[in-house]
Amino acid sequence: MKLLDIYSSFKQDIAFIERALEQTVQSDHPFLTETSIHLLKAGGKRIRPVFVLLSGQFGEYDLERLSKVAVALELIHMATLVHDDVIDDADTRRGELTVKSKWDNRIAMYTGDYIFAKALTVISQLGEAEIHRSLSKAIVEMCIGEIEQIRYFFRTDQTVRDYLLRIRRKTALLIAISCKLGAMAAGASESVVNGLYSYGYNVGMAFQIRDDILDLTGNERQLGKPPGSDVKQGNITLPVILAIRESGLKQNILREIERIRQSEGQADAGALLEMVRQSGGIRQSDQLAAKYIRKAVGAIAGLSDGKAKKSLVEIAHFVGSRSY
Amino acid sequence: MKLLDIYSSFKQDIAFIERALEQTVQSDHPFLTETSIHLLKAGGKRIRPVFVLLSGQFGEYDLERLSKVAVALELIHMATLVHDDVIDDADTRRGELTVKSKWDNRIAMYTGDYIFAKALTVISQLGEAEIHRSLSKAIVEMCIGEIEQIRYFFRTDQTVRDYLLRIRRKTALLIAISCKLGAMAAGASESVVNGLYSYGYNVGMAFQIRDDILDLTGNERQLGKPPGSDVKQGNITLPVILAIRESGLKQNILREIERIRQSEGQADAGALLEMVRQSGGIRQSDQLAAKYIRKAVGAIAGLSDGKAKKSLVEIAHFVGSRSY
Numbered sequence: 285m286k287l288l289d290i291y292s293s294f295k296q297d298i299a300f301i302e303r304a305l306e307q308t309v310q311s312d313h314p315f316l317t318e319t320s321i322h323l324l325k326a327g328g329k330r331i332r333p334v335f336v337l338l339s340g341q342f343g344e345y346d347l348e349r350l351s352k353v354a355v356a357l358e359l360i361h362m363a364t365l366v367h368d369d370v371i372d373d374a375d376t377r378r379g380e381l382t383v384k385s386k387w388d389n390r391i392a393m394y395t396g397d398y399i400f401a402k403a404l405t406v407i408s409q410l411g412e413a414e415i416h417r418s419l420s421k422a423i424v425e426m427c428i429g430e431i432e433q434i435r436y437f438f439r440t441d442q443t444v445r446d447y448l449l450r451i452r453r454k455t456a457l458l459i460a461i462s463c464k465l466g467a468m469a470a471g472a473s474e475s476v477v478n479g480l481y482s483y484g485y486n487v488g489m490a491f492q493i494r495d496d497i498l499d500l501t502g503n504e505r506q507l508g509k510p511p512g513s514d515v516k517q518g519n520i521t522l523p524v525i526l527a528i529r530e531s532g533l534k535q536n537i538l539r540e541i542e543r544i545r546q547s548e549g550q551a552d553a554g555a556l557l558e559m560v561r562q563s564g565g566i567r568q569s570d571q572l573a574a575k576y577i578r579k580a581v582g583a584i585a586g587l588s589d590g591k592a593k594k595s596l597v598e599i600a601h602f603v604g605s606r607s608y
Numbered sequence: 609m610k611l612l613d614i615y616s617s618f619k620q621d622i623a624f625i626e627r628a629l630e631q632t633v634q635s636d637h638p639f640l641t642e643t644s645i646h647l648l649k650a651g652g653k654r655i656r657p658v659f660v661l662l663s664g665q666f667g668e669y670d671l672e673r674l675s676k677v678a679v680a681l682e683l684i685h686m687a688t689l690v691h692d693d694v695i696d697d698a699d700t701r702r703g704e705l706t707v708k709s710k711w712d713n714r715i716a717m718y719t720g721d722y723i724f725a726k727a728l729t730v731i732s733q734l735g736e737a738e739i740h741r742s743l744s745k746a747i748v749e750m751c752i753g754e755i756e757q758i759r760y761f762f763r764t765d766q767t768v769r770d771y772l773l774r775i776r777r778k779t780a781l782l783i784a785i786s787c788k789l790g791a792m793a794a795g796a797s798e799s800v801v802n803g804l805y806s807y808g809y810n811v812g813m814a815f816q817i818r819d820d821i822l823d824l825t826g827n828e829r830q831l832g833k834p835p836g837s838d839v840k841q842g843n844i845t846l847p848v849i850l851a852i853r854e855s856g857l858k859q860n861i862l863r864e865i866e867r868i869r870q871s872e873g874q875a876d877a878g879a880l881l882e883m884v885r886q887s888g889g890i891r892q893s894d895q896l897a898a899k900y901i902r903k904a905v906g907a908i909a910g911l912s913d914g915k916a917k918k919s920l921v922e923i924a925h926f927v928g929s930r931s932y
Contacts, residue, residue, distance in 0.1 A: 312748065312752055313752045313755065313756075315755060315759065316751075316752060316755055367717060367718070367721065370713075370714070370717060389694075389713070390694070390758055391755065391758065393691060393694060393717055394691070394751055394754045394755045394758070395755070397691065397724075397751045397754070398748065398751035398752065398755070400721075401744060401747040401748040401750075401751050402748055404728070404740070404743075404744035404747065405741070405744040405745055405748055407740075408737065408740040408741040408744045409741070410737075411737035411741075412737065413732065413734075413735035413736065413737060413740075416728070416731075416732040416737075416740055417729070417732040417733070417735075419728075420725060420728035420729040420732045421729055423725040423728065424636065424722065424725040424726055424729055426725075427640075427718055427721045427722035427725050428636055428637045428640060428722065430718045430721070431637065431639060431640055431715065431718045431719070431722065432637075434714055434715065434718070435639065
């Protein structure tokens with residue numbers, strides 16, 4: 285089951301946002317239109333727009349206003365992906381050539397800057413100072429997260445806490461902000477806004493943990509990239525951190541990671557993946573993701589019952605158990 | 609005579625902004641504090657803050673508010689410099705190691721992103737939607753300018769118009785926005801805001817033309833970098849474009865540029881500099897800079913006479929004739 289199938293009722297609104305995304309990156313400059321449209325066409329789950337729309341249902345649902353929030357947040361997400369691809373030296377994403385691969389690192393850096401700036405022009409149309417305040421704070425945290433990720437590359441002595449702090453900044457904050465700004469743009473009350481922020485934060489944590497599990501357990505067809513891509517880049521994720529704790533596996537895993545590090549990501553990750561899959565790291569990570577989902581659902585328990593809330597609960601459970 | 613000496617009356621306010629700059633980039637994260645402070649300490653003319661303060665005098669001068677605008681714009685300028693250094697593969701700037709050289713390109717990219725995001729948090733404290741709208745539009749243009757600069761590297765068939773459009777985006781817009789937002793933050797009337805925007809735009813154009821002249825005519829001690837750095841990076845500036853038009857020089861200049869291009873910027877630029885200096889390109893560029901200065905002064909002719917206006921006229925003439 286695909287994410288969008290669950291929310292068939294949103295199909296039209298998501299199509300509206302898709303068009304707005306395209307229109308936003310068009311016409312300033314032919315070359316930047318080309319790089320940006322290339323990124324848009326590469327697809328993505330558009331989960332941030334979905335969260336904006338769902339959260340907007342707890343206030344006055346105005347698609348025009350909500351689409352500005354959704355477009356801005358999806359563009360910010362895309363901008364971080366372009367910059368990530370420079371860092372990760374990634375040649376493909378979702379089966380498509382990356383900007384840095386199709387053009388070069390410099391073009392990718394400025395395409396990212398441009399898309400980010402476009403996001404700001406879109407959100408500024410709402411004319412809400414508080415939205416700028418919340419958003420800019422979240423972006424600062426996201427940048428810190430990016431730097432932290434680099435600093436922790438191949439660090440096998442990192443703790444679960446280090447990991448959680450990193451994915452908080454890398455993923456959870458932007459999903460939390462999607463929910464928060466969606467609710468704010470719809471004029472929802474402060475307690476509703478806060479509940480949705482907490483919901484988004486916890487769903488975001490679970491989402492990233494599941495993503496990191498899938499990178500270790502999925503296959504290339506499911507992932508759109510070879511499994512083990514994270515560790516090849518030096519990104520040591522939760523299941524690996526937990527597997528290292530198992531005395532029977534520790535030395536072998538550390539040796540494999542060191543081998544991958546020395547090969548600059550060229551070495552085969554098969555042996556490492558096998559060990560992590562056999563460890564308790566996957567199951568424990570799954571349990572932690574499930575815990576975040578419970579927290580997410582709890583955070584909106586006080587919101588008024590109805591279709592919007594039911595959808596949020598459903599999507600949370602979907603995120604917590606997704607296998608692609 | 610140094611820029612800051614001209615505005616000794618602003619010394620205290622500039623010191624206030626300097627402290628605010630430091631405070632802004634401190635404490636989020638030790639590593640980012642280090643990279644950012646490194647950039648701040650490398651100095652700079654702080655001309656954007658000076659323009660913010662001067663423009664703020666045409667309304668209700670509130671240092672606290674104006675310093676937020678000044679800090680945000682100086683940080684945005686710094687962020688673009690960090691990203692530029694990645695592009696230019698520059699090892700030093702103003703005699704100091706660049707972030708990409710002291711650390712690496714990835715760190716430089718995210719340090720730029722971080723500093724930019726911090727700028728947004730500062731400006732968002734003003735709570736003025738119109739400031740966000742103006743600023744985000746200018747930043748989009750600046751990003752387009754960066755991409756254009758790359759696309760025009762070593763292009764010897766470019767026109768004066770191509771060049772002017774590029775420096776408009778690269779330099780003039782941010783100075784124009786400094787004047788505009790300084791006036792807006794001080795609550796100046798729309799006509800005053802527009803006049804100051806036009807002033808800043810024209811001063812910015814002259815500033816960049818002078819900068820490009822100095823890169824060709826200055827020495828390493830004055831510039832803090834070897835002369836001819838622009839062309840070595842592939843940046844073909846106005847005096848060179850004009851010199852290429854001279855039939856007696858054209859073939860020799862094109863050959864030198866091609867030699868520099870093929871050497872990937874390693875070849876000596878001495879012969880090229882000599883030819884451009886002998887051409888009419890320097891003088892014609894100087895004349896164009898002077899024309900922009902006249903336009904700048906004309907743009908504020910209608911503003912109320914007084915110390916602020918006198919200072920703006922003085923600084924414009926200084927920019928138009930600066931030799932360091």
